[in-house]
Amino acid sequence: MNLRSSQPLQPLEGDHLNRASNVTPIKASRRKDLPLDYYNYYNSQRPGDNHAQVQQQQHHQQEKVKKKKEKLSALCKTPPSVVRTRKGIDYRRGMFLGEGGFARCFQMKDAQGKIYAAKTVAKALIKNEKTKTKLLLEIKIHKSLKHPNIVNFVDCFEDDVNVYILLEICPNQSLMELLKTRKRLTEPEVRLFMVQIIGAIKYLHSRRVIHRDLKLGNIFFDPDMRLKIGDFGLATVLTSAESRRYTICGTPNYIAPEVLGGKQTGHSFEVDIWAIGIMMYALLVGKPPFQAKDVNVIYERIKCIEFLFPSDKPISESARVLITDLLSLDPTKRPSINSILDYAWFKGPFPSKTNEEALTGTPSGVNNISNTQSAHNFASAKNQAGIYTPKLKNPVEILKTDLESDQPRTVLPQSLSPGDTRAKYQEVPASLINQDGRSTRKFYFNSKFAKSIIKLEKSLSDTVHNLRSLRSRAHDSELTARELPSCEHPTLISKWVDYSNKYGFSYQLNNDDIGVLFNDGTTILKLHNSDRFLELIPQDGEGWSCIENSVSHPPSQARRLLEIVDFFAKYMNSNLSKVSENEERKDIVFLRRYTRTSDYIMFEMTNGTFQFNFKDHHKFCVSKNGLVMTHVSPERAIQTHPTVLLLEQGNFLTADVPNCLEKIAIIEAAIRAKI
Numbered sequence: 001m002n003l004r005s006s007q008p009l010q011p012l013e014g015d016h017l018n019r020a021s022n023v024t025p026i027k028a029s030r031r032k033d034l035p036l037d038y039y040n041y042y043n044s045q046r047p048g049d050n051h052a053q054v055q056q057q058q059h060h061q062q063e064k065v066k067k068k069k070e071k072l073s074a075l076c077k078t079p080p081s082v083v084r085t086r087k088g089i090d091y092r093r094g095m096f097l098g099e100g101g102f103a104r105c106f107q108m109k110d111a112q113g114k115i116y117a118a119k120t121v122a123k124a125l126i127k128n129e130k131t132k133t134k135l136l137l138e139i140k141i142h143k144s145l146k147h148p149n150i151v152n153f154v155d156c157f158e159d160d161v162n163v164y165i166l167l168e169i170c171p172n173q174s175l176m177e178l179l180k181t182r183k184r185l186t187e188p189e190v191r192l193f194m195v196q197i198i199g200a201i202k203y204l205h206s207r208r209v210i211h212r213d214l215k216l217g218n219i220f221f222d223p224d225m226r227l228k229i230g231d232f233g234l235a236t237v238l239t240s241a242e243s244r245r246y247t248i249c250g251t252p253n254y255i256a257p258e259v260l261g262g263k264q265t266g267h268s269f270e271v272d273i274w275a276i277g278i279m280m281y282a283l284l285v286g287k288p289p290f291q292a293k294d295v296n297v298i299y300e301r302i303k304c305i306e307f308l309f310p311s312d313k314p315i316s317e318s319a320r321v322l323i324t325d326l327l328s329l330d331p332t333k334r335p336s337i338n339s340i341l342d343y344a345w346f347k348g349p350f351p352s353k354t355n356e357e358a359l360t361g362t363p364s365g366v367n368n369i370s371n372t373q374s375a376h377n378f379a380s381a382k383n384q385a386g387i388y389t390p391k392l393k394n395p396v397e398i399l400k401t402d403l404e405s406d407q408p409r410t411v412l413p414q415s416l417s418p419g420d421t422r423a424k425y426q427e428v429p430a431s432l433i434n435q436d437g438r439s440t441r442k443f444y445f446n447s448k449f450a451k452s453i454i455k456l457e458k459s460l461s462d463t464v465h466n467l468r469s470l471r472s473r474a475h476d477s478e479l480t481a482r483e484l485p486s487c488e489h490p491t492l493i494s495k496w497v498d499y500s501n502k503y504g505f506s507y508q509l510n511n512d513d514i515g516v517l518f519n520d521g522t523t524i525l526k527l528h529n530s531d532r533f534l535e536l537i538p539q540d541g542e543g544w545s546c547i548e549n550s551v552s553h554p555p556s557q558a559r560r561l562l563e564i565v566d567f568f569a570k571y572m573n574s575n576l577s578k579v580s581e582n583e584e585r586k587d588i589v590f591l592r593r594y595t596r597t598s599d600y601i602m603f604e605m606t607n608g609t610f611q612f613n614f615k616d617h618h619k620f621c622v623s624k625n626g627l628v629m630t631h632v633s634p635e636r637a638i639q640t641h642p643t644v645l646l647l648e649q650g651n652f653l654t655a656d657v658p659n660c661l662e663k664i665a666i667i668e669a670a671i672r673a674k675i
């Protein structure tokens with residue numbers, strides 16, 4: 001999307017930024033506290049240029065120019081006192097929060113009084129294409145993340161002079177300021193900080209994101225004193241877990257040795273593990289391990305892992321072991337993100353949380369925490385940081401932890417569920433596309449009730465055939481009764497939760513029946529207003545053997561599955577809004593399979609209807625072999641009409657559905673692809 005340069009502020013969602021004003025970017029001098037890439041941005045340093053060149057160039061600049069970092073961020077003009085975005089949201093500018101190498105940060109308050117931080121970057125700094133691309137990448141990456149220990153991305157917009165990245169406010173500054181005030185921190189406090197940082201990095205790495213600029217100054221405290229990683233300016237996404245990056249970037253004190261190797265070695269996720277080691281050392285000892293006045297000395301020390309544990313600042317043996325492993329020269333020798341928390345050091349005193357008193361002095365009682373209490377606090381800190389402990393064996397407990405924690409994008413990474421609006425349509429891994437419900441499960445419950453067969457209504461080719469021929473008949477004045485059938489609203493999926501990465505796909509129908517399509521293809525369908533539930537086991541694509549049972553006296557093998565169904569039901573009821581109003585159950589209908597693309601999710605129901613939930617929140621349902629079509633608007637208004645009439649009119653009769661005919665063409669192609 002191309003963004004025009006005009007007031008009011010515009011949302012920044014596309015791949016382009018406006019042209020900046022005609023201010024010439026200035027060249028930067030070399031500073032140890034600024035990311036290396038800062039110089040690459042402004043001095044046309046190309047990724048992959050060799051290290052000697054980089055050093056030479058930087059040294060030269062260091063000597064030549066003594067400009068401060070403020071010079072760049074100073075180009076960012078103070079935003080007007082009220083900014084109105086294109087979406088019609090007014091933000092009132094508040095106090096100046098701080099500045100980094102490129103950005104200045106201001107408070108912004110919305111009409112409800114909620115306060116945010118607006119990271120403000122001067123357009124004068126993003127004149128060339130490469131810099132623009134980098135800023136857009138930062139926005140794209142940050143926008144895609146949602147984790148309790150990552151600064152939440154709220155919005156992004158621009159005016160003529162600045163680009164604004166609206167973020168969750170972290171009013172208690174960063175670990176860097178904390179360390180400046182406190183000089184050194186206690187081991188228990190650092191344990192808690194490390195768990196939060198590791199939780200966030202584990203999440204980033206699971207999404208193939210490398211942060212590449214982890215440092216104390218980029219880890220902020222939120223109002224509740226929880227840590228949040230911010231500043232994704234140097235972050236990158238690997239195309240595959242095996243690929244490597246070659247750009248020399250990072251901040252001198254935190255840079256990993258393999259980054260200094262540049263083109264020869266390349267680097268990957270392990271640079272973030274290295275940075276964890278640097279931060280842990282700095283917090284416990286009071287300064288980074290390779291610190292020196294001259295950046296070149298820092299690099300030399302890094303390359304030979306030349307650091308000491310000073311005797312006047314003693315730290316525990318177990319902390320030294322962990323730091324030494326984290327700072328291994330060979331990246332493959334560093335502990336994996338999953339194994340860091342297994343180190344003995346984490347078994348020490350562990351506080352339950354950090355209070356604001358920690359900002360000014362050592363909190364009382366941090367070293368007097370019992371082993372039992374520490375173990376409990378450690379487990380709970382891991383849970384809060386999205387790290388699941390293998391002890392939680394009970395599936396319902398796992399579901400509870402996953403679904404109730406405030407991180408839907410972690411747990412439901414591909415969710416398109418009606419209540420989850422922000423993470424929709426982001427990415428669909430190939431493994432989830434074209435799911436077909438083949439059963440591997442062979443057990444049957446001891447049923448007191450009937451066992452029967454439910455046949456699959458085969459309608460794929462009839463539907464495609466009818467949709468195609470109705471297109472040509474749409475303007476025919478002599479439509480037949482067959483083409484104008486009676487139009488009842490079909491059975492729709494009104495809520496759903498994709499949990500196929502662990503158990504399966506759960507949904508609620510508009511007759512309030514609840515189903516879970518387990519990953520092995522079996523469905524459990526709990527019938528609304530009834531004591532019955534059905535276990536439906538697929539039979540060679542022809543249908544399902546159906547075993548009925550009682551909810552109040554389920555066979556013992558079914559109890560666990562019913563618990564999962566109940567948990568999903570509870571979750572959907574309290575978290576998701578319905579797609580449409582209720583309908584009476586006419587027949588037993590359930591989900592046969594589903595297909596997800598970046599534009600829609602398609603549900604194939606067992607009675608031969610197809611439901612399409614499009615990205616723009618319009619839903620279509622094709623029933624009666626394509627002769628009838630239903631539309632559900634984003635506001636839940638439902639209408640059902642003969643397909644031929646809406647083809648004739650080019651749209652539904654009582655609603656103007658955006659790109660209606662294109663949507664029908666997509667539907668036809670999607671169903672055809674299933675034949």
Ligand SMILES: Nc1ncnc2c1ncn2[C@@H]1O[C@H](COP(=O)(O)OP(=O)(O)OP(=O)(O)O)[C@@H](O)[C@H]1O
Nearest residue numbers: 097098099100101102103105117167168169170231
């Ligand atoms: N979410 C936030 N809440 C409060 N203040 C923030 C927030 N994000 C950033 N800041 C403040 O703004 C300053 C600059 O932000 P940030 O570090 O993201 O900018 P930068 O120019 O990219 O920095 P760097 O030079 O480290 O790359 C921070 O040092 C901090 O003082």
